[in-house]
Amino acid sequence: MSQLPFDPLLLSVAAPLALAVAIALGLPKRWSVRLAYVGFALPALLALWTWSNYSSQPLSHGYAFLTSYSTGLDGLGIGLVLGLNGISLPLFVLAGLVGFAAGLYAIQSNAERLKIYLMLLLAMQAGVMGMFASVDVFFFYFFHELALIPTFIMVGMWGTRGPTENSYAAMKLTIYLTLGAMLSLLGLIALYVKSGATAAHGFNLITLREILAARPLGETTQHHIFALLLFGFGILVSLWPLHTWAPLGYGAAPSSAAMLHAGVLKKFGLYGLIQIALPLLPAGIAHWGHLLAVLAAVGNILVVGFITMAQRDLKQVVGYSSVMHMGYAFLGIAAYSVLGIGGVVLLMVAHGLSVALLFLLATSIHQRTHTFDLAEMGGLAQKTPVLAAFFVAATFASIGLPGFANFWGELAIFVALWKFSHVFTVIAVAGVVISAVYGLRAAARVFFGPPSEAFVIVSGRHPPSDLTWREKIPALVLLAALLFIGFWPKSLSTPLNATLVSTPALSAPAAK
């Protein structure tokens, strides 16, 4: 079967959104929870379906499943255009899987005010699905905001730290991310206006690409717009030194929000750069690429890498390590070749899965140790071998062990980077050692060796039990995806490569 009687993309956005609205309108709790399963599972299933059927779909303008919907705003050039190309497909799958895992984990967490929690998470889920399915730039941005705003509320209301810290984290998150979003919006609007596209053309990528291919923007204009997009999106992806919201926000965020944000939503910025900024503003990356690489290599990889080593708090380790790995992604973008960008997209998917898994497990660890402080843990593997096995797998995935998806992304970026700069390649590869240091340090502190005195007391009071099935299933979904892509990277790289080699700016880069 290669056709469905409905548009899978629209349904994957509409289903969670409709459920969120239904819950807001007063669906009883029991039904809210039951239907939430559907709301989280449906996008995941549809994402998997699109993945397995992508190759058999006819492509139009490089997109599969391309459909336009009238929004009543066509006069303004805003039309809902949904479709997937080789770049968005992997991320759409990522959004479906991580959303499903985050949803399952949220349901089992039995949070206070679970209904509202699930409602917000469903809205996030709809947002992240829509973000990657949108060909229209307005909706691309709109869906991002739809997912972003619940994040702020969730950090403030269900944060895992004290109330003061939660609200500080929520505020900082809001300020930073709103600033980033505003800058990038400014860039997008400038792009629209300068391109000379009219409402009749619409504000979608296909027409923009056609218009700009015929009449490219002047170099200086490209530099300016690219700067807005680069730093706007850069804040959202925690480009050093604009990253400090990330560890703090993730440290405070409830697990499911952290999973969806760090795993999926954060990729919005990179996705925007790859899908919009790079192909439409090729002169921009040539101009800014070097600065970007310096910030990413020295800031994200070296400085943040070392800072990660000094963390005492498990969630901070995960948060900072996520910032560090974004450095690889930025370097891949700076390298600006089919290989580099391909590596970035693979790494985005892999990092999304592995960081979501790490946040999930960090919360499960917290439930057993009643602390995130590494100094107060130790020896947990003796009590919870399965949890330890999952955490070790997630750690090795995130430090780029072959067999997990992350390896392919990092390797492709490293190889591509050599053509861009030898120095940055050396720094990036050195990051492999740094990440091994902090990754294994954290795993050892939590699980191995004799238990700390503090943990002996805690585990005496609440004897820790191993991972339950309700925790295991979402973790298994993520781990299975990491392993599947790790063993069979072609499943993602083939469609990705096809799209990338047909991008004119990439296959014949502008002379530098």
Place this chain on the structure above:
Amino acid sequence: MSPLTLALVVLVAPLFSAAIIAVFLRRAATLASFVSVVAALVAAGGAFALALGNHRDFPASWEWLRFGAFSLSLGLKYDDLAALMLVIVGIVGLCVHVFSLGYMHEDRSRARYFGGLSIFMFSMIGIVFADNLFMMFIFWELVGFSSWLLINHWHERQSASDAAKKAFIVNRVGDFGFLLGIILCYWSNGTVTLSELDGGRHVFSTLIPLLLFCGAVGKSAQVPLHVWLPDAMEGPTPVSALIHAATMVAAGIYMLCRINVLMVPDALQVIMWVGTVTALYAASCAIVQRDIKKVLAYSTLSQLGYMVAAFGLGSLGGQDGGRAALVGAGAGAAMFHLTTHAFFKALLFLGSGSVIHGCHHEQDIFRMGGLAKRMKLTFLTFTIGVAAIIGLPFLAGFFSKDAILFLAFANNRAVFVILAFTAVLTALYMTRLWRITFFGEPRSESAAHAHEGGLTLTLPLVVLAALAVLGGYTAIYPKVFSVVLELVPEARGGDHTVVLVTSLLVLLVGAGVGFVFYRPAAADALEEKSPGLFRLLSSKLWFDELYTYYVDKVQQRFAMLLNYLEQIFLAGVIIRGFAGLVGLLGLGARRLHVGRLNAYVYWFLFGVAALWLFAAGIF
């Protein structure tokens, strides 16, 4: 079955076993060990069938990743070198699996242990088959992971956890260079496929082979990255035999032989000296160790140094006609020594495992003694192992060590002298170990009650002992390995006499001094007679102290400093100042903040709807 299918079965069977154990057999330890042993049996049987089947270089390559012009393939390169290595891995792997059945019998986490052995076998076989450097790197990292997993087996011990972490990180330092070397090789030569590099279509570069050699320095534990191997003895003893003596640590030498066409004289010089220094340094450390496994660990380091030095010595002078012949003899001698060492060192480690098992997990040789009478078979086989490693004529080590000494004699006299002196030390510390462990009176309760283990413990010892005796006779190897073994340099004429005399003299001096000087006692004779020298040797030249100082005092403090700066500047002053400004602006909007979440959500929905209607021009 076609050779290709067979090769794939050999490769995948252990992976399959590991997956089954991880998913289904976590609690069924006995079944798990059975599955793992069957996988090892398949691997060993397949290795022999492939080697003797005389199929070589069957084409097999699958593209695994493609972006633009970059293509990464997984493929099999099965030539005589791979055949020899695969047989070694198969035999030693199977012996260790069987030995583990007995040795780990009472371990609670047996399933994880056997799963780890299987994942190791898969990774190691992957290295052997790898037809390109990217693929080799993939499996290279995987053996590092297996090594981590198995050293960490008794993870409740702080020392085991630390050792595992150290091993992985130190290996990653080596892999840092290795990966850069692969990338450089890719862009310089346009390919990293071994057979395409063989064709001579590659650039001359000193940097590429040296960067690739970094990988070998890490994996084969050469100075200065040797520090992880002695610590790795925290793992169960059969693991030490398989991974940290016979196979994984030898992968560095195998890799060098794989890339021998890339070698240039300058790089070989560096490699030769690194190996020579390691050989001497590690042998001197081995003299003062009290832990039976630590003696063997330093001995392994030293022997690996021998192999690396042999490789670096290159081909025999005068034969340096074509570039292809640059390292012929060196590679042959290194592989020959790798082969015999795999047998006798695995034998020694399993023998020490049998001793440790018999003595109820006592590892201090000064608390053993008198085991010759109590563990006769172990004593006998261990003695064969000792005789082989110290180069007693007509045993395996004698031939392979002489090949290396001869090569050194012909190519570099300084190296020859150092390696010969190392051989004296080898004979000395092995005699010391042998004498103190097995003779005299039992010096502890556990040694007094030592007993021989069951058949699973003794059978592998007998098999390996036979190989340690026979392994040196190149004539008995099936003809199929001849391409590799023909490279082994053979001394003739006057050189032959010099090398033979040296080798015998070295043996007599080393073993003689060891035998006379060390008597079975509760204390180290060297410590009593020459405490200064003992302390110097015990210091191991402060490598560990230096690294610990770097990690604790430099790296960690630098990390703390950066963290502190970030908190102060980025997170503190700048952002809070900015936040204060925004807070002022927000005062006006405060009236809307009623503090109930639903209210915010409704406001939000209302805003979206209003905006939409406005934009659509409805009002």
